[in-house]
Amino acid sequence: MADWVQSQSRSENVAASRQREDGTGATLSKDTTQAAIVGVGQTNFGELYARPQAPRDPYGLAAAALREALDDAGLTIADVDGLICSRVDYGRMATVLGLQHPRVVNSYEGSGRMSGVAVQTAASLIADGRAGVVALVYGNNGRSAEYKYAGQDSAPEVAKHDRMYGMTSPGAYVGMMWRRYQHQYDAPDGALAPVAINNRYHAARNPGAVMRDEITAEEYMQARWVADPLRLYDYCIINDGGVAMIITSAERARSLRKPPVRIAASASSGNLTNYYTSTDFFYGPCRETADRVYAQAGLRPEDIDCLEIYDNFTPVVLFTLEGFGHADRGTAWEWVKDGKLAFDRERPTNTCGGHTGESYMQGWSLHVEAVRQLRGEAEGRQVKDCRTAQYMCASPIVSSHILVRD
Amino acid sequence: MRKEAALPLAPAVNDQTYGYWEGTKIGELRLQTCGQCGSQWFPEAPVCPKCLSPDVEWKAVSGHGRLWSWIVMHQKAFPSYRDEGPYLCAFIQLDEGPLMISTLVDPPAELQCDLPVRVEFVDLDEDRAAPVFRVEP
Numbered sequence: 264m265a266d267w268v269q270s271q272s273r274s275e276n277v278a279a280s281r282q283r284e285d286g287t288g289a290t291l292s293k294d295t296t297q298a299a300i301v302g303v304g305q306t307n308f309g310e311l312y313a314r315p316q317a318p319r320d321p322y323g324l325a326a327a328a329l330r331e332a333l334d335d336a337g338l339t340i341a342d343v344d345g346l347i348c349s350r351v352d353y354g355r356m357a358t359v360l361g362l363q364h365p366r367v368v369n370s371y372e373g374s375g376r377m378s379g380v381a382v383q384t385a386a387s388l389i390a391d392g393r394a395g396v397v398a399l400v401y402g403n404n405g406r407s408a409e410y411k412y413a414g415q416d417s418a419p420e421v422a423k424h425d426r427m428y429g430m431t432s433p434g435a436y437v438g439m440m441w442r443r444y445q446h447q448y449d450a451p452d453g454a455l456a457p458v459a460i461n462n463r464y465h466a467a468r469n470p471g472a473v474m475r476d477e478i479t480a481e482e483y484m485q486a487r488w489v490a491d492p493l494r495l496y497d498y499c500i501i502n503d504g505g506v507a508m509i510i511t512s513a514e515r516a517r518s519l520r521k522p523p524v525r526i527a528a529s530a531s532s533g534n535l536t537n538y539y540t541s542t543d544f545f546y547g548p549c550r551e552t553a554d555r556v557y558a559q560a561g562l563r564p565e566d567i568d569c570l571e572i573y574d575n576f577t578p579v580v581l582f583t584l585e586g587f588g589h590a591d592r593g594t595a596w597e598w599v600k601d602g603k604l605a606f607d608r609e610r611p612t613n614t615c616g617g618h619t620g621e622s623y624m625q626g627w628s629l630h631v632e633a634v635r636q637l638r639g640e641a642e643g644r645q646v647k648d649c650r651t652a653q654y655m656c657a658s659p660i661v662s663s664h665i666l667v668r669d
Numbered sequence: 670m671r672k673e674a675a676l677p678l679a680p681a682v683n684d685q686t687y688g689y690w691e692g693t694k695i696g697e698l699r700l701q702t703c704g705q706c707g708s709q710w711f712p713e714a715p716v717c718p719k720c721l722s723p724d725v726e727w728k729a730v731s732g733h734g735r736l737w738s739w740i741v742m743h744q745k746a747f748p749s750y751r752d753e754g755p756y757l758c759a760f761i762q763l764d765e766g767p768l769m770i771s772t773l774v775d776p777p778a779e780l781q782c783d784l785p786v787r788v789e790f791v792d793l794d795e796d797r798a799a800p801v802f803r804v805e806p
Contacts, residue, residue, distance in 0.1 A: 411746070413746040414747050415747065422712075422770070423712065424769065427793075428770055428771055428799070429742055429750045429756055429758060435740050438740040439738040439739070439740055439760045442738045442739060442740065442782070443738040446738075446781065488741065488755070491740060491741035491755070492740065537711075537712060537768075538760075540738075540760060542768070
C-alpha cells in the first residue's frame with residue numbers, strides 16, 4: 264500500500280513548509296497528484312436508532328450517504344468512474360446506483376479494518392490515474408438485521424477450536440489483551456473509564472450520534488460485564504447506517520465545492536494470526552505503520568491536531584495511542600486521564616463520539632469526522648485551528664492516514 | 670466445562686482434525702509438526718506456515734504452558750452455554766510456543782497472568798475429548 268505514496272514522491276513534489284503557531288515548523292509535502300477527500304456523507308445514526316424496524320436495506324443506507332457525499336462535493340453520479348464498496352456487494356450497489364460501466368469497481372468485506380484499506384485503494388487509483396473520481400460506499404444494517412458479531416454466526420474459518428469453550432466475539436479477544444496489558448503495566452480496573460467517558464462527551468455534542476447522554480466514572484463502573492474485564496461501555500454500538508466519501512485528485516479538488524482535505528500520507532501493516540488477540544497489543548505493526556506514515560507526511564505525532572482512532576473496544580484506543588507514538592508504551596492508560604482527549608483539550612480524540620458513542624460504522628464515520636474537523640464543520644465539538652488529522656486502526660490490518668487541509 | 674455445553678460446538682472429526690482428536694482420547698495434546706523444518710503450530714493448517722511444506726504430522730507435546738490471559742464471559746452467545754452462568758475462557762501459551770483458547774478446571778480464587786498450567790481432558794464423545802488446563806500447584 265505504500266506504493267502509491269512512493270510513486271508520488273518520485274513525481275514532481277512541491278514541498279511547502281508550514282510554520283505552526285507554536286514554532287515547531289512542521290513540513291508538509293504538497294503534491295498535486297495526491298488524492299483528496301472532496302465529499303462526505305452519512306445517515307443520521309441517532310434517528311435511525313430511535314426507529315427500530317424490520318431489517319433495513321443496506322443498499323438504501325449506502326445510497327443515501329452517497330447522495331449526500333456527492334452533493335457535498337458538488338458532483339453527480341455521472342462524474343464517478345470508480346466504485347469501492349464495503350459491507351455491501353459491488354454488483355447490487357452499482358445496479359442500485361445506475362453505475363453500469365465504472366472504470367474500476369471492487370468490494371471489501373464488512374469488517375472495521377477495511378475502511379482504512381478502502382481509502383488507501385481509492386488514493387492509489389487516483390494517484391496512478393486508473394480512476395478520476397472514486398465513490399466509497401458503506402452500508403450497515405447490523406442492528407435491524409440483529410447481527411451479533413458473536414456466537415453461531417461468527418467467523419468459522421479462524422478460531423474454530425475456540426467455540427467449544429464458549430469463546431467468541433472480537434470483544435472477548437480484546438478483553439484477553441486488556442487483562443494482559445493490565446498485568447504488564449499495572450493498570451487498575453476502571454482505567455478504561457476515561458476513554459468511554461470521552462466518547463460519550465463527544466457523542467453528546469454530535470447531533471448524528473446514537474448515544475447522546477454523557478456518562479460518569481460511577482456509571483461506567485456499575486455497568487454490567489460483557490466479557491470481564493470489559494464492561495458494557497467498553498463495547499461499540501451495533502446500529503444501522505450508511506457512510507460515503509468521494510475521493511479525487513488534489514488538483515481537481517481545488518475547483519470543487521468544499522475545502523479539499525488532502526491524503527498526505529497513508530500506510531498499513533498486516534497482523535494476521537488465528538486470533539484477534541495480538542500478543543503485543545498490535546504494537547509492532549502500529550509502530551511500523553507509524554514510522555512510514557509520519558515520514559511520508561513529514562510530521563511528528565505531536566504535530567497532529569485531531570486523532571480519530573478505530574475503537575471497536577476501548578482498550579484499542581490505548582493500544583493505538585502507544586503504537587502510533589502519541590503516548591509512551593505502557594502509559595496511555597494514565598496519559599488519557601483528566602479529560603485530555605476532549606475536543607478542546609490537549610489531544611482531541613474521537614471527536615464524533617467514536618464507535619461506543621456515535622455509531623459503529625467500522626471506521627468509516629471516523630474518516631468523515633476527520634474531514635469535517637479539518638473543514639471546520641464540526642459545530643459544538645470543533646477542534647480549534649484544526650489543520651492535520653490522523654486516522655488510525657489497530658486491528659489485524661493496521662492502517663493509518665494523515666489528512667491535511669492546506 | 671460441561672460436555673453438554675461444549676459438544677455441539679466442537680470441530681468435526683475429519684481429515685484435518687483426526688490426528689488432534691485421536692490424541693485427546695489417549696491423553697495426548699498434539700500439535701501439527703513440520704517434517705521438513707520442525708515447526709509446530711495450532712490450529713491445524715494444510716502446510717507448514719514457516720516453510721510451506723505439506724509434510725505435516727500431529728505430534729504429542731508436553732501439555733505444559735502458562736496462562737497468558739483470561740476473560741469471564743457474561744454474554745450468552747451460544748445456545749448450549751445459555752445455562753452456564755459466567756464462565757472462564759483462558760488463552761494458554763504452550764511451552765512449545767503456540768497459543769490456544771481453552772478453559773481452566775477448578776481455578777484458584779486468585780488468578781494471575783503467567784501462572785503455569787497443565788493439560789487435562791474432558792470427554793465429549795467416543796471420538797473426541799476437549800483439552801482443558803489446571804493451574805499447577
